[in-house]
Amino acid sequence: ALCAKSATADSTAQLPRMIRPTEPSSPVTRRSPAFILTGTALIVLLCPITSHGLPSLTSCEGASPGDQWRFCTGSTPITLRGSNYIRLDPIKLYHSTFDAGQYNRTQYRAAMAAMARDGFNIARVFLDELPTRGIGGPTTATAALDPGYLDRLAQFVSDAEEHGIYTMLTVVYVPDNAYFRNLSNTLPPVGPEWNGSPNQGFLTAHGHAMYKAYLGELGAALAARLSASAQQAVLFSLQNEFALMGNAYPFATRHGTVTLADGVSYDMANATDRQQAADSNTNLWAETLRAAVRTHLPQTFVTVGVFTFNAVQKSGANGLLLDGCNGNKSNTDPAESAPYVDCRFPARPVWLSRTSLDFLDVHIYQKDGSIAALDANLVTEEWDNVAKNKPIMMGEFGCNDNWYPNGVACAPAVRELQLSSCSRGFVSWLFWTYDCDEQPDWHTMVDDGGAINHVLSPVTNPDPCKAL
Numbered sequence: 001a002l003c004a005k006s007a008t009a010d011s012t013a014q015l016p017r018m019i020r021p022t023e024p025s026s027p028v029t030r031r032s033p034a035f036i037l038t039g040t041a042l043i044v045l046l047c048p049i050t051s052h053g054l055p056s057l058t059s060c061e062g063a064s065p066g067d068q069w070r071f072c073t074g075s076t077p078i079t080l081r082g083s084n085y086i087r088l089d090p091i092k093l094y095h096s097t098f099d100a101g102q103y104n105r106t107q108y109r110a111a112m113a114a115m116a117r118d119g120f121n122i123a124r125v126f127l128d129e130l131p132t133r134g135i136g137g138p139t140t141a142t143a144a145l146d147p148g149y150l151d152r153l154a155q156f157v158s159d160a161e162e163h164g165i166y167t168m169l170t171v172v173y174v175p176d177n178a179y180f181r182n183l184s185n186t187l188p189p190v191g192p193e194w195n196g197s198p199n200q201g202f203l204t205a206h207g208h209a210m211y212k213a214y215l216g217e218l219g220a221a222l223a224a225r226l227s228a229s230a231q232q233a234v235l236f237s238l239q240n241e242f243a244l245m246g247n248a249y250p251f252a253t254r255h256g257t258v259t260l261a262d263g264v265s266y267d268m269a270n271a272t273d274r275q276q277a278a279d280s281n282t283n284l285w286a287e288t289l290r291a292a293v294r295t296h297l298p299q300t301f302v303t304v305g306v307f308t309f310n311a312v313q314k315s316g317a318n319g320l321l322l323d324g325c326n327g328n329k330s331n332t333d334p335a336e337s338a339p340y341v342d343c344r345f346p347a348r349p350v351w352l353s354r355t356s357l358d359f360l361d362v363h364i365y366q367k368d369g370s371i372a373a374l375d376a377n378l379v380t381e382e383w384d385n386v387a388k389n390k391p392i393m394m395g396e397f398g399c400n401d402n403w404y405p406n407g408v409a410c411a412p413a414v415r416e417l418q419l420s421s422c423s424r425g426f427v428s429w430l431f432w433t434y435d436c437d438e439q440p441d442w443h444t445m446v447d448d449g450g451a452i453n454h455v456l457s458p459v460t461n462p463d464p465c466k467a468l
């Protein structure tokens with residue numbers, strides 16, 4: 001779910017092709033905000049309201065040796081259950097939840113109250129890092145992050161905490177403004193071969209430094225704006241769905257060597273070297289960014305979201321080798337009529353589990369909620385080899401109208417998937433989405449009388465792993 005998901009009739013997971021929205025030419029104001037952040041509201045933000053005082057998260061082992069690790073508060077297990085709460089710009093269909101002119105505190109608080117009544121305790125949100133708007137402000141901005149955007153974001157987190165809801169913040173890009181461009185110019189440059197490669201931010205020392213600076217600025221800004229209890233109610237996802245591109249440098253060719261952020265030279269003609277290049281530097285990137293966040297928010301849980309190899313029509317990790325992405329030419333443009341080749345290769349949970357990340361986040365999309373279908377998906381993740389030494393979240397699962405005509409028909413399938421995943425180590429679930437009517441081909445929790453909301457609600461199903 002990088003921007004908007006594309007529905008498919010396949011029974012296995014199918015994710016949207018990588019689409020990076022272009023810069024909007026003018027402000028979009030489809031939704032008229034019922035609340036404008038004023039000086040008075042800022043005073044309220046800086047003088048925290050009475051809240052639930054959500055405890056900080058920890059992780060703890062299951063009740064008996066070998067049990068799956070859980071999210072906990074202290075030594076008491078807690079089950080995080082909720083949804084992705086998003087608003088999309090109606091033209092670019094990119095995340096606009098906290099954008100000026102789109103932010104609607106009254107609407108958001110009403111949704112939080114409904115979530116809380118139904119027993120949900122977490123909402124996942126996305127930051128807008130596109131140029132000219134969002135958290136980076138205008139492209140000429142000399143401040144790292146836009147103060148107004150940060151105020152609105154902090155207000156949302158505080159409001160959610162008041163309702164007993166943790167907020168999971170999702171990052172995608174480093175903002176493009178004068179501050180970060182100037183910072184980039186002070187760093188040792190990358191070679192021209194990296195120009196235009198989306199892998200640069202994840203594999204080079206320069207890219208790591210840029211993301212580290214962004215996450216450090218974001219962590220510091222939230223620490224300055226949030227009460228101590230609200231700080232405990234924040235989780236971070238360092239990337240919505242981490243993927244390296246097999247049709248971009250250094251993986252686009254199958255020859256030559258490249259030295260990456262970890263200081264190691266890798267042979268692009270060797271599949272083992274190629275895979276090690278991806279795994280080692282992905283883990284280094286994740287470790288670096290987690291440390292940047294926790295410098296300012298030391299109790300914050302941090303993860304990296306991934307989809308499965310099965311979701312992008314791959315059987316598993318193979319050194320990022322795929323005809324049509326590197327080697328033989330084929331179609332990597334979804335707009336062309338020739339068969340499309342998806343060149344995304346996700347990060348591997350089996351490797352991410354070896355980092356200091358606080359939990360894993362694996363996104364599952366499939367029509368069939370059975371254990372057999374889930375196993376066919378997870379086998380591409382080397383699931384039996386994933387160390388179950390930290391909690392595992394399903395940060396996205398959902399249902400589109402090519403699979404089922406409405407939420408009523410979809411509800412049993414998503415509930416079955418939740419039940420199936422319990423036996424495979426998942427301990428937390430966030431549905432895509434709560435009420436995003438900007439994606440009409442994806443059924444939300446509140447559609448059709450709240451049919452999906454009903455079957456997933458902790459009030460209806462106190463134990464998500466026990467069939468009623």
